Amino acid sequence: xxxxxxxxxxxxxxxxxxxxxxxxxxxxxxxxxxxxxxxxxxxxxxxxxxxxxxxxxxxxxxxxxxxxxxxxxxxxxxxxxxxxxxxxxxxxxxxxxxxxxxxxxxxxxxxxxxxxxxxxxxxxxxxxxxxxxxxxxxxxxxxxxxxxxxxxxxxxxxxxxxxxxxxxxxxxxxxxxxxxxxxxxxxxxxxxxxxxxxxxxxxxxxxxxxxxxxxxxxxxxxxxxxxxxxxxxxxxxxxxxxxxxxxxxxxxxxxxxxxxxxxxx
Amino acid sequence: xxxxxxxxxxxxxxxxxxxxxxxxxxxxxxxxxxxxxxxxxxxxxxxxxxxxxxxxxxxxxxxxxxxxxxxxxxxxxxxxxxxxxxxxxxxxxxxxxxxxxxxxxxxxxxxxxxxxxxxxxxxxxxxxxxxxxxxxxxxxxxxxxxxxxxxxxxxxxxxxxxxxxxxxxxxxxxxxxxxxxxxxxxxxxxxxxxxxxxxxxxxxxxxxxxxxxxxxxxxxxxxxxxxxxxxxxxxxxxxxxxxxxxxxxxxxxxxxxxxxxxxxxxxxxxxxxxxxxxxxxxxxxxxxxxxxxxxxxxxxxxxxxxxxxxxxxxxxxxxxxxxxxxxxxxxxxxxxxxxxxxxxxxxxxxxxxxxxxxxxxxxxxxxxxxxxxxxxxxxxxxxxxxxxxxxxxxxxxxxxxxx
Ligand code: SF4
Ligand code: SF4
Ligand code: SF4
Numbered sequence: 001x002x003x004x005x006x007x008x009x010x011x012x013x014x015x016x017x018x019x020x021x022x023x024x025x026x027x028x029x030x031x032x033x034x035x036x037x038x039x040x041x042x043x044x045x046x047x048x049x050x051x052x053x054x055x056x057x058x059x060x061x062x063x064x065x066x067x068x069x070x071x072x073x074x075x076x077x078x079x080x081x082x083x084x085x086x087x088x089x090x091x092x093x094x095x096x097x098x099x100x101x102x103x104x105x106x107x108x109x110x111x112x113x114x115x116x117x118x119x120x121x122x123x124x125x126x127x128x129x130x131x132x133x134x135x136x137x138x139x140x141x142x143x144x145x146x147x148x149x150x151x152x153x154x155x156x157x158x159x160x161x162x163x164x165x166x167x168x169x170x171x172x173x174x175x176x177x178x179x180x181x182x183x184x185x186x187x188x189x190x191x192x193x194x195x196x197x198x199x200x201x202x203x204x205x206x207x208x209x210x211x212x213x214x215x216x217x218x219x220x221x222x223x224x225x226x227x228x229x230x231x232x233x234x235x236x237x238x239x240x241x242x243x244x245x246x247x248x249x250x251x252x253x254x255x256x257x258x259x260x261x262x263x264x265x
Numbered sequence: 266x267x268x269x270x271x272x273x274x275x276x277x278x279x280x281x282x283x284x285x286x287x288x289x290x291x292x293x294x295x296x297x298x299x300x301x302x303x304x305x306x307x308x309x310x311x312x313x314x315x316x317x318x319x320x321x322x323x324x325x326x327x328x329x330x331x332x333x334x335x336x337x338x339x340x341x342x343x344x345x346x347x348x349x350x351x352x353x354x355x356x357x358x359x360x361x362x363x364x365x366x367x368x369x370x371x372x373x374x375x376x377x378x379x380x381x382x383x384x385x386x387x388x389x390x391x392x393x394x395x396x397x398x399x400x401x402x403x404x405x406x407x408x409x410x411x412x413x414x415x416x417x418x419x420x421x422x423x424x425x426x427x428x429x430x431x432x433x434x435x436x437x438x439x440x441x442x443x444x445x446x447x448x449x450x451x452x453x454x455x456x457x458x459x460x461x462x463x464x465x466x467x468x469x470x471x472x473x474x475x476x477x478x479x480x481x482x483x484x485x486x487x488x489x490x491x492x493x494x495x496x497x498x499x500x501x502x503x504x505x506x507x508x509x510x511x512x513x514x515x516x517x518x519x520x521x522x523x524x525x526x527x528x529x530x531x532x533x534x535x536x537x538x539x540x541x542x543x544x545x546x547x548x549x550x551x552x553x554x555x556x557x558x559x560x561x562x563x564x565x566x567x568x569x570x571x572x573x574x575x576x577x578x579x580x581x582x583x584x585x586x587x588x589x590x591x592x593x594x595x596x597x598x599x600x601x602x603x604x605x606x607x608x609x610x611x612x613x614x615x616x617x618x619x620x621x622x623x624x625x626x627x628x629x630x631x632x633x634x635x636x637x638x639x640x641x642x643x644x645x646x647x648x649x650x651x652x653x654x655x656x657x658x659x660x661x662x663x664x665x666x667x668x
Contacts, residue, residue, distance in 0.1 A: 035312075036312075067457055070391045070457070071393065071394060071457060072389060072394075073383075073384050073398055074384055074389065074395070075387055075392075091380075091383060091387050092377060092380065093375050093377050093380035093383050094375045094377040094378075094380070095374075095376075096315040096316060096376065097394050097454070099312070100315055100316055100461075100598075101457045101458060103460065108312045109312060110303075111304055111311065112302070112303045113303050114300070114302070116303065116304065197460065201460070205458070205459070206391065206457060208456040208459060208469075209453060209456050211456075212453050213391065213396065213453070216396070216446065220446070223441075223445065224438060224442055227339075228434070228438055230343055231343045231344075234343075234344065234345040
């Protein structure tokens, strides 16, 4: 299962240290734009619910069964054993199916480039391979972004829910969503209030495609044989009719032929 | 219906020619912007709306409208209904051009068009797009094979012609297989986003619906282009054949309608039909004008017999099909994305250019190659001179040359 994040929204103060750290490490400019984009792998969102300001992060969820990897025709996305879902620009042909398919709308595009790439958080794959923390987790001053082993994070989340039921909405977002994600959220309110989808979301989406795709070999063999058989039978009958015609003196009015043929068809 | 020698006429700038050149100029300018300044400069696509007109029309519609190639090939070669033979060639030509243009259009839409060949060596069998890519590639090859006789006849190469005709069935069967797969897979593309596609269109039956509608529109296109060619090339309209094809269209449209009803019943989605939203209107337009109305029209013998009425009826089928593909790929995603998408003029100009190139190529090939006179080219000269009225002999000969 590898590594992942636990984002505790109740601890987030909206200082944007994670955003800044992420920009810095990727050489991206700081922006006033709070949407995910080719220049924002993570953003801080702000929503006011019952007079209370809630800040929360958005980033790639690093799904266990990622839609982006499932749909990419050239396998440019890959779920690594360490946890991150990473992208290989050298394979990408830019069809943007990954952007359509991602249930969390994470992959973003370099629209102005002549040689565009897809962009998204890669859980700082290079850093964690060296045993370092992802830049955003290192920068977070409150511990709202916690990086660690997935199982460990689940345990911590469950403990927090148990010890402080007042503080949280009793749900770990990401345990089941999109078939489970490496990024988990603890929230003070119902996830849907922050625009996190719940309804019909506790399933892996690639299965919808695979249900159909796995039938292809059957369809091909069956209909191939069927069509060949069909052709063979029909053709055989026409041949036989032709023999009849030839033996009966080669002459035929067009009417007779029509009758003969239509029964063959 | 002799092949007239192409006489060189002095160049005249007619109305249609000037339209063609205007489109070409606009298209070339947009091409320049697209490739030098990127997709963002030329299109209205964005992170919220990554797929637009080029996927919706050029690819989804383009592939569907070219379906006449495999349906006619199946009818004539597998079901052995030889009387349709005179219209199989134009259908295959349309399909061949259609697929080449789809691939051409893809070069515009792909962010990294120079990597278009990557699926050849970088496999992901879980991806619908991967499968579509392979099928389109293989089917285009099959179409090229099916088209070879035309080229060989043109240059009077009768020996290789015989060889091809003796081994016609395997490529035809493969062609039908590849077509079935990718026509339906274009629908499967959207299976993975049940939460994004508006419920009027999201359905587990998407692949089946896409396939059935492509078969219907394939035949409709054959009628459409026969009518246009008859006018453009001053040739005799194969009316009885087209009337029969129209009946096939009726049959398939009914099948489509039943599938749609079944789909709504199964998902219990009836209430979506009566919500006051743009999606609802577009859906009704698609179903009423594109399916129901032509179904009624084409089921009426009087209309089938009247070639102009027949033409307009199949035009409805074609428009309904186009609307359906645009709805699935654009309208259905709008409410989820929260963004409004309308193609930029550059996107439109490139699409127009591609369509115009298709028409021009068809016209040129039809004029210079034996497309409509297929059966008139003398393979066995003495017998070929029997007038067309004696259909019986013709048929026997055809079968002889075929087998
Ligand atoms: S959130 Fe989207 S981009 Fe990230 S792994 Fe999941 S499917 Fe891929
Ligand atoms: S845009 Fe690139 S990464 Fe995304 S699905 Fe297409 S080829 Fe794969
Ligand atoms: S893990 Fe790395 S790439 Fe992802 S948001 Fe944090 S800093 Fe950015």
